[in-house]
Amino acid sequence: MYTQGLTPQASEDGNDPREAAFQARIDAEDRIEPNDWMPDSYRRTLIRQIGQHAHSEIVGMLPEGNWITRAPSLRRKAALLAKVQDEGGHGLYLYAAAETLGISREEMVEQLLAGKARYSSIFNYPTLTWADIGAIGWLVDGAAIMNQIPLCRCSYGPYARAMIRICKEESFHQRQGYEIMCALARGTPAQKDMAQDALNRWWWPCLMMFGPPDSESQHSDASMRWKIKRFTNDGLRQKFVDATVPQAHLIGLSMPDPDLRFNEATGHWEFGAIDWAEFRRVLAGDGPCNRERLAARRAAHADGTWVREAALAHAAKRRARREAA
Amino acid sequence: MTEAPMPLWEVFIRSRAGLAHRHVGSVHAPDAAMALQSARDVYTRRGEGLSLWVVPSAAITASDPAEKDMMFEPTASKIYRHPSFYDVPDDVGHM
Numbered sequence: 001m002y003t004q005g006l007t008p009q010a011s012e013d014g015n016d017p018r019e020a021a022f023q024a025r026i027d028a029e030d031r032i033e034p035n036d037w038m039p040d041s042y043r044r045t046l047i048r049q050i051g052q053h054a055h056s057e058i059v060g061m062l063p064e065g066n067w068i069t070r071a072p073s074l075r076r077k078a079a080l081l082a083k084v085q086d087e088g089g090h091g092l093y094l095y096a097a098a099e100t101l102g103i104s105r106e107e108m109v110e111q112l113l114a115g116k117a118r119y120s121s122i123f124n125y126p127t128l129t130w131a132d133i134g135a136i137g138w139l140v141d142g143a144a145i146m147n148q149i150p151l152c153r154c155s156y157g158p159y160a161r162a163m164i165r166i167c168k169e170e171s172f173h174q175r176q177g178y179e180i181m182c183a184l185a186r187g188t189p190a191q192k193d194m195a196q197d198a199l200n201r202w203w204w205p206c207l208m209m210f211g212p213p214d215s216e217s218q219h220s221d222a223s224m225r226w227k228i229k230r231f232t233n234d235g236l237r238q239k240f241v242d243a244t245v246p247q248a249h250l251i252g253l254s255m256p257d258p259d260l261r262f263n264e265a266t267g268h269w270e271f272g273a274i275d276w277a278e279f280r281r282v283l284a285g286d287g288p289c290n291r292e293r294l295a296a297r298r299a300a301h302a303d304g305t306w307v308r309e310a311a312l313a314h315a316a317k318r319r320a321r322r323e324a325a
Numbered sequence: 326m327t328e329a330p331m332p333l334w335e336v337f338i339r340s341r342a343g344l345a346h347r348h349v350g351s352v353h354a355p356d357a358a359m360a361l362q363s364a365r366d367v368y369t370r371r372g373e374g375l376s377l378w379v380v381p382s383a384a385i386t387a388s389d390p391a392e393k394d395m396m397f398e399p400t401a402s403k404i405y406r407h408p409s410f411y412d413v414p415d416d417v418g419h420m
């Protein structure tokens with residue numbers, strides 16, 4: 001609703017007197033709402049972050065959608081269908097939140113399809129077996145929850161409100177995934193191997209989901225000051241590892257990391273070096289499924305064009321008829 | 326080329342009988358009937374409501390947050406609008 005009549009105010013970041021008042025509001029834990037004055041760089045950062053987040057939800061439907069028709073039981077199929085539908089909803093809440101900043105959904109979708117906007121690197125990995133659906137719910141959604149819970153207190157009101165809704169829905173996603181892993185881990189040796197294989201393939205890419213190490217992260221400082229972000233990448237990654245390792249051990253699975261060890265003194269699980277070259281390669285477009293994912297989105301968008309056009313034409317015709325009557 | 330924008334609608338849900346409709350978000354749709362369908366799918370997947378409203382976003386007139394002082398500040402000094410402004414004997418009991 002806030003996009004109408006909104007003309008982004010020009011401000012030379014850093015020397016606008018309104019900036020101090022803006023920062024004071026943020027420091028006081030006040031929320032920023034769409035038509036409030038904000039520095040351009042705050043607006044741009046949010047548009048980029050919320051847009052990427054929305055794209056991730058939408059592209060994230062693809063790897064799991066791949067298994068809906070092959071789910072092993074009706075119960076699993078209904079749960080997976082509901083989860084994938086939720087992810088579509090998350091994408092829509094987030095596009096709407098980004099639109100309050102003065103960009104349209106059409107523009108954002110265009111950026112995604114043109115390969116100009118990013119989405120989470122994790123969705124460029126393939127889902128090879130049914131166990132991958134368990135691993136995604138447990139690990140990918142688990143990592144997403146770690147990232148998203150602090151975003152419920154983000155300084156930008158519409159983003160924070162969308163995240164509260166999303167977080168409420170996410171916990172079912174993680175539990176259904178872990179339930180799949182539990183069933184496989186307790187199953188035949190072949191099923192247990194399948195679960196372990198999925199964990200082996202998803203573990204490292206999941207650790208990469210939290211983004212580059214703090215020493216290299218370029219957006220962190222301003223985002224922390226603006227309270228868009230409240231924990232650092234490394235901080236969230238550690239929380240995820242600490243939460244997840246015991247869950248794997250509980251069902252007799254092990255992490256694919258020979259350096260993993262519990263540090264009694266700090267109470268944290270220490271883990272081995274992450275292959276950041278792989279992360280950068282996947283982000284740059286050269287992961288196992290980047291081309292396939294974008295091609296699928298482009299095809300879906302192109303195939304739906306006539307439907308959107310017809311629906312708009314139909315609505316215009318009815319409006320004209322009503323006005324003539 | 327950016328395609329034609331799909332109209333925007335604001336979504337309001339009455340979560341329980343006796344409560345007012347509350348703004349929950351927005352959807353894009355070509356007309357009111359499809360906006361209602363879409364709002365149902367996007368915002369009520371877990372029994373969130375008993376009633377839905379969709380309103381064209383363009384139909385909403387909003388106050389300008391930059392003028393909030395002019396708009397709302399005058400009430401701050403009118404403390405005589407509150408019951409605690411008035412002195413009555415303690416022994417009158419609850420009033």
Ligand SMILES: [Fe+2]
Pocket residue numbers: 057086087090166170
């Ligand atoms: Fe999601």
Ligand SMILES: [Fe+2]
Pocket residue numbers: 087141144170173
């Ligand atoms: Fe999810």
